[in-house]
Amino acid sequence: TVRDAEGKVAAFVKGVGKKHVHEVMTADVEQWLNSHGQKPGTRESYRIAVLGFFNYCVKRGYRAENPASPIERVEFDQTVPEVMDVAQVRKLMKAAAKHHPNMIPHLAIGFFAGLRKAELEGLRWEHIDLSEGIITVTPSTAKKRRQRHVEVSDNLLTWLLPHRQESGPVFYSRRYFRNIRDKAKVDWVDNAMRHSFASYHIAMHQ
Numbered sequence: 325t326v327r328d329a330e331g332k333v334a335a336f337v338k339g340v341g342k343k344h345v346h347e348v349m350t351a352d353v354e355q356w357l358n359s360h361g362q363k364p365g366t367r368e369s370y371r372i373a374v375l376g377f378f379n380y381c382v383k384r385g386y387r388a389e390n391p392a393s394p395i396e397r398v399e400f401d402q403t404v405p406e407v408m409d410v411a412q413v414r415k416l417m418k419a420a421a422k423h424h425p426n427m428i429p430h431l432a433i434g435f436f437a438g439l440r441k442a443e444l445e446g447l448r449w450e451h452i453d454l455s456e457g458i459i460t461v462t463p464s465t466a467k468k469r470r471q472r473h474v475e476v477s478d479n480l481l482t483w484l485l486p487h488r489q490e491s492g493p494v495f496y497s498r499r500y501f502r503n504i505r506d507k508a509k510v511d512w513v514d515n516a517m518r519h520s521f522a523s524y525h526i527a528m529h530q
Contacts, residue, residue, distance in 0.1 A: 332373035346387040348378075353392050368398040405519040412510045413520065417483075419508040424500040425487070431504075432483035433459065433494070434517030437474050438525070441515070445496050449489040454481060 339356045340348060353374055357367055371392065378390040408416075413435055420427045434444055443461050451460040457476040476484070505512050513519075 329373050329376065332370050333377045336370070336374050336377070345378075345381050348387075348391050350391045350394050354395055357395070364398045371395060371398070405523065406513040406516065407520040407523045408510065408513075408516050412508075415508040415510055416504060419504045423507055424497070424504055426495045427497065427500050427504060429484055429487050429494050430496045430501075431517070432480055435521055436477055436480035436483070438518050438521030439474065440518060444494070447494045448492065449494060450491050452476075452484070452488075452494075454484060454488060457481065 336353075336356060339359070340352055343352070357371055357374075360367070360370075362370070375390065375392040375395075378387070378392050381387050382390050416431060417428070417435075420431055430444060433439055433447065437459055439447065439459070439461065446462075447459070451462060452458075453460070454476060459474040459476060461472050461474060463471050
């Protein structure tokens with residue numbers, strides 16, 4: 325999230341040119357936002373990043389007001405998150421078990437606990453208490469930099485028990501991940517594991 329904001333603000337700084345912070349006007353921000361022909365959702369994400377940057381500038385006393393504040397929020401229809409069906413998940417887990425069994429914990433936690441990508445990649449076995457049925461997401465990997473606890477469901481426990489370790493990172497390899505997807509022959513979408521978990525969890529528990 326931080327890297328994404330940095331990238332968007334850097335693009336804005338480059339686009340506005342050699343102006344001091346206090347010299348940037350609302351028209352400059354609006355012209356830059358409108359010059360890329362982006363989809364409404366993308367434009368809105370850039371507006372939020374620039375708004376946050378100038379809020380910081382105002383807070384630090386670099387200028388008196390935020391030039392991005394008068395720019396209206398873009399209204400647009402949100403897209404429905406794409407999820408994977410049970411057959412696709414089964415294919416992925418079978419491919420992992422056959423070709424890269426050390427990837428099973430990563431996939432199982434993603435599909436059956438719904439951790440974010442960064443949280444998964446930073447997860448350690450010390451943070452997984454199978455006896456208590458709790459995964460602790462630490463502030464260093466959490467999106468909002470706050471610790472939270474995630475319940476280990478019965479099916480997730482079944483997947484994790486044969487692979488449990490006392491310590492160390494939960495194994496992840498980008499190359500292995502791609503290979504599993506190729507072997508399973510399923511179409512992959514961004515955030516597929518988290519979106520699938522959330523959708524099925526809502527359907528099951530209301």
